[in-house]
Amino acid sequence: MSQDLEQRKRGRPPSLAARAKALRAAHDILMNEGFGRLTIEAVAAKSGVSKPTIYRHWSNASELAMAALMIGYDGGETGGGGSLEDQLLAQMRSLVTAFATTRGRQIALTLAASDPESEMTKAFRNRVILSSRERGRELIEGAVNHGSMPAPEDIEVLLDMLYAPVFYRLLLGHLPLSLEFADSVVRAALAIMEVRQKG
Amino acid sequence: MSQDLEQRKRGRPPSLAARAKALRAAHDILMNEGFGRLTIEAVAAKSGVSKPTIYRHWSNASELAMAALMIGYDGGETGGGGSLEDQLLAQMRSLVTAFATTRGRQIALTLAASDPESEMTKAFRNRVILSSRERGRELIEGAVNHGSMPAPEDIEVLLDMLYAPVFYRLLLGHLPLSLEFADSVVRAALAIMEVRQKG
DNA sequence: TTCTATTTACGTTACGTATCGTAAATAAAT
DNA sequence: ATTTATTTACGATACGTAACGTAAATAGAA
Structure with missing residues (x-):
């Protein structure tokens, strides 16, 4: 063999x-x-x-x-090529797609709302929330090392600004979790980085 | 109440x-x-x-x-009245009836032949073999106390002679386990007692 | 290369118990 | 005497695993 x-x-x-x-x-x-x-x-x-x-x-x-x-959610890992923006957009869209349905959101809510120490809740937090954030970190650090963008002043803040709005809407459901929303969040976060670079 | x-x-x-x-x-x-x-x-x-x-x-x-x-076997307990012979006959017939069918004998064989320490085997021995023997002891001792027959020289030998043939046929199956056989065993055992009394 | 032996996974069936809602009883309150 | 509270059993359903025969694989022998 x-x-x-x-x-x-x-x-x-x-x-x-x-x-x-x-x-x-x-x-x-x-x-x-x-x-x-x-x-x-x-x-x-x-x-x-x-x-x-x-x-x-x-x-x-x-x-x-x-x-x-997780069947419908691949963590954005397929978006291997393209710019940082392309990759972040792909990941966000995948994330949103996984939970955008009514039932998907119900399930996510059930998970997130249950006993914080339950295996289910821990699994959700680790597998979805934290791993999404880590994937974003990898993408950003890859772009910085690649020279295609300057190092952000505080990557933790940047990551929070990327992912917090998505999970905020997912868990509260006060406004739709749409692909447009995902795109807006990514673009806004990157715009902040550009402003900081120029300022 | x-x-x-x-x-x-x-x-x-x-x-x-x-x-x-x-x-x-x-x-x-x-x-x-x-x-x-x-x-x-x-x-x-x-x-x-x-x-x-x-x-x-x-x-x-x-x-x-x-x-x-045990559904079909009541341990001869219904034979409350009558002589010792009547009571022993009733018990023996009940015992034989419970196991005389082909399937009944198969089951008893399965039980008796399995691991001697298994719960099943212990239960069979205790519930059927030993309890039948103890019931016989009660009947004989009752008759002695009642004055309707003299005390046997060795009640253990008498009990063995009553029950051993029945279980011997049950477990070996070499000859039929019939009601006539049950009657013969009881009468033979009692005859021994009478001979000893006269001798 | 083929055959046999061995290993590991699969499905079937059964085990024995947990949880929950409901039923059937008694005890206590009215 | 009636109503309410409490206790215990029942059935439904699910859990998680054991045991066994068979299938699908590799390893080794011939």
Whole structure:
């Protein structure tokens, strides 16, 4: 076997097909019936994947729910090319798309509003809020190192200004979380950087 | 409430109907499908009694199987009246009746042949073999105290001669376990007692 | 190269319990 | 005597795992 391919473990490999079936079923239940109806038994029944197999991939229903929620959200990682603005725009749009639906927002709210110490809440915060912010940091630091933009005076402030408005709307729901809104936030944040550079 | 009636516990009483339904279903499964098919899930499905309720009455499938097996066996306790011979005959017939069917014998064999330390085997030994023997002891001692027969020289030997042949045939199956056989054993044992009395 | 042995995953079925809403009982208050 | 409060059992549903037979893979022997 070629040395640049990861050597496959002995024995029957885990089935990506089974995993995908379970995730799709979980996603369907989340979107169509709601968070409360997402149970291991329901996913097994709907997907045809056995409970032992589901438990081989995820520890509990919360983990599965989180993974299912993430199906439509790739963290902007596909936006590898283009300028910093292009990349940030791609990430923001992906983020917004994942939660813009009514049900998506309900689920996110349920997650964020539950016990702060619950696995679900911690998973949401880590997987979505903090990881999005870290991805943004990577993009900005990459652009600075690349010489395509000057180092910001305070990158933490910049990151907060990028992501706070999106999660603010997501969690409060007082105004629509649209792609236009995502674009505006990115452009405004970058404009601040340009002003600072000129001033 | 009358003081000679056991005061009923507070709260919802256990349901004798539920218990009876579960026992009947278990008995049907034992007789029609065999010991291996007797599972808590099968009994719940067949009887309509929930698994939690079944577990309130019996600790596991083995206990339930034993209880179901005993449905047709009342330990000869109904033979309250009559002579010692009448009582022993009634008990022996009841015992034989419980195991005389092909399936009954298969089940008893399965029980007796399994791991000597298993709960099932212990339960069978205690509930059937030893308790039958103890019931016989009670009947004989009752008759002696009653003055209707003299004390046997060795009651343990007498009990063995009464019950060993029945269980011997039950467990080996080399000859039929019939009501006539039960009658013969009782009469032979009593005849020995009479001979000893005269000799 | 083919065959056999071994390892690991999958599905089936069962286990035994947790949680919750409801039912059936008694105890206490009115 | 009636109503309300409290206790305990029931059924529904879900959880998470055990055991087993089979499938899908690699490793080793021939």
